[in-house]
Amino acid sequence: MNKQDVKSILPLLREYYKNPENSVGGNLHIILEDPNYDDSSVKYCIECCQKAGDVLGEKIGKKILLLSKTQRKKLQKYYFNSWYESLPQYLASQVVKEANEKIEIEFKRFCKTYK
Numbered sequence: 620m621n622k623q624d625v626k627s628i629l630p631l632l633r634e635y636y637k638n639p640e641n642s643v644g645g646n647l648h649i650i651l652e653d654p655n656y657d658d659s660s661v662k663y664c665i666e667c668c669q670k671a672g673d674v675l676g677e678k679i680g681k682k683i684l685l686l687s688k689t690q691r692k693k694l695q696k697y698y699f700n701s702w703y704e705s706l707p708q709y710l711a712s713q714v715v716k717e718a719n720e721k722i723e724i725e726f727k728r729f730c731k732t733y734k
């Protein structure tokens with residue numbers, strides 16, 4: 620694959636990271652977040668995606684498998700930019716999650732008080 624092919628994976632990564640469950644790489648963690656560029660690591664991630672029903676992760680993994688190790692390293696560098704772009708959405712989702720948990724606790728406390 621050429622340089623353009625590496626960059627063509629970026630929109631898929633951006634989409635992948637929009638899911639809060641994938642905020643630290645999801646099923647592709649060891650090849651996106653850690654310096655694991657070997658084929659066996661990529662194949663392992665693809666298997667994890669298949670077992671989890673992670674269709675987008677599997678698609679990304681298969682595209683990464685076609686890259687050379689040098690291209691995989693470049694992709695990881697590009698990835699950090701993609702992650703940075705999705706950070707505000709992730710943080711917002713965490714704030715909403717925390718707020719919902721607090722509301723639920725207060726509601727249960729209220730229900731116990733006025734039984």
